[in-house]
Amino acid sequence: MNRPRELVLRYWQAANARDWQAFAELLAEQIVYEVPQTRERVRGRANYVEFNRTWPGLWRADIQQLVADDQQAVSVIAFHVDGTTETGISVFEFDGDGRVARITDHWPAPYEPPARACDCIERY
Amino acid sequence: MNRPRELVLRYWQAANARDWQAFAELLAEQIVYEVPQTRERVRGRANYVEFNRTWPGLWRADIQQLVADDQQAVSVIAFHVDGTTETGISVFEFDGDGRVARITDHWPAPYEPPARACDCIERY
Numbered sequence: 001m002n003r004p005r006e007l008v009l010r011y012w013q014a015a016n017a018r019d020w021q022a023f024a025e026l027l028a029e030q031i032v033y034e035v036p037q038t039r040e041r042v043r044g045r046a047n048y049v050e051f052n053r054t055w056p057g058l059w060r061a062d063i064q065q066l067v068a069d070d071q072q073a074v075s076v077i078a079f080h081v082d083g084t085t086e087t088g089i090s091v092f093e094f095d096g097d098g099r100v101a102r103i104t105d106h107w108p109a110p111y112e113p114p115a116r117a118c119d120c121i122e123r124y
Numbered sequence: 125m126n127r128p129r130e131l132v133l134r135y136w137q138a139a140n141a142r143d144w145q146a147f148a149e150l151l152a153e154q155i156v157y158e159v160p161q162t163r164e165r166v167r168g169r170a171n172y173v174e175f176n177r178t179w180p181g182l183w184r185a186d187i188q189q190l191v192a193d194d195q196q197a198v199s200v201i202a203f204h205v206d207g208t209t210e211t212g213i214s215v216f217e218f219d220g221d222g223r224v225a226r227i228t229d230h231w232p233a234p235y236e237p238p239a240r241a242c243d244c245i246e247r248y
Binding site: 002005034035036037038039040041042043047048050051053054055056065067068069072073074076087089091104106107108109110111112113116117118120121122123124 | 126129158159160161162163164165166167171172174175177178179180189191192193196197198200211213215228230231232233234235236237240241242244245246247248
C-alpha cells in the first residue's frame with residue numbers, strides 16, 4: 001500500500017470517528033482546502049479541523065473508490081447525512097512530510113441530461 | 125509511468141484529435157460508461173465511440189490532474205466547448221488486457237454555498 005492510499009484511509013477513518021486529534025495529525029499546518037464549485041477556501045490546519053468538526057448532522061463518509069499514486073490520491077465517497085446521500089470527490093495532494101497539503105473537493109449533484117446526438121444511451 | 129496513466133493520456137489525446145480508431149483501440153469491447161448524476165449509461169465500444177464522435181461543438185479536454193495506480197485512474201479535465209469551460213472527473217477501470225472497461229463520469233457544476241457553521245471560510 002502506498003503512503004497516500006494509507007493516509008486517505010486514515011483521514012476518513014478519523015473523520016468518521018470524530019477523532020479530531022488523529023485527523024489534525026494527518027494535515028499540513030498550511031493545508032489549503034478548496035471547493036471550485038462554490039469558490040470556497042479554508043486555509044490552515046486549525047481552520048480546516050474546525051470546518052469539519054462543525055459540519056452539521058450525523059454524517060458518515062463511506063469510501064466508494066480510492067485511487068492513489070506516490071504523490072496524490074482521489075477518493076470518491078458516499079456522504080451520508082440526515083437520511084440523504086451525496087457523492088463527494090476529493091483530490092488529495094501531499095507534502096514532503098507525508099501530510100495532506102491540499103484538498104480539492106467536488107460535489108456533483110443530479111441534473112437532467114441534455115438532448116444527446118446519438119441513439120446510444122440508456123437510463124438506469 | 126504505469127500503464128493506466130499512459131492509457132488515460134492516450135485516451136484524451138485521441139479524443140482531442142478526433143482519432144476515433146486510436147480511441148476505439150483503447151476500449152474494451154464491453155466497455156460501460158456511466159454518469160451517476162443523470163443515470164445515463166452507454167454500453168459497448170461502438171456505442172461509446174459514437175457517443176463521443178457525435179458530441180456537439182468544438183470541444184477540447186485539457187487534463188488538469190491525473191492520478192493513477194496499477195488498476196485504476198482518475199482524470200480531472202477542463203472541458204472547453206463553445207466558449208465555456210466545465211469540469212469533468214472521470215474514473216477509469218481497466219480489464220486484464222489493459223483496455224478501459226469502465227468509466228464513471230462526474231460533471232460538478234457551480235452552486236451557491238450553504239450557510240456554514242464556522243467562521244473559517246473565505247471565497248475566491
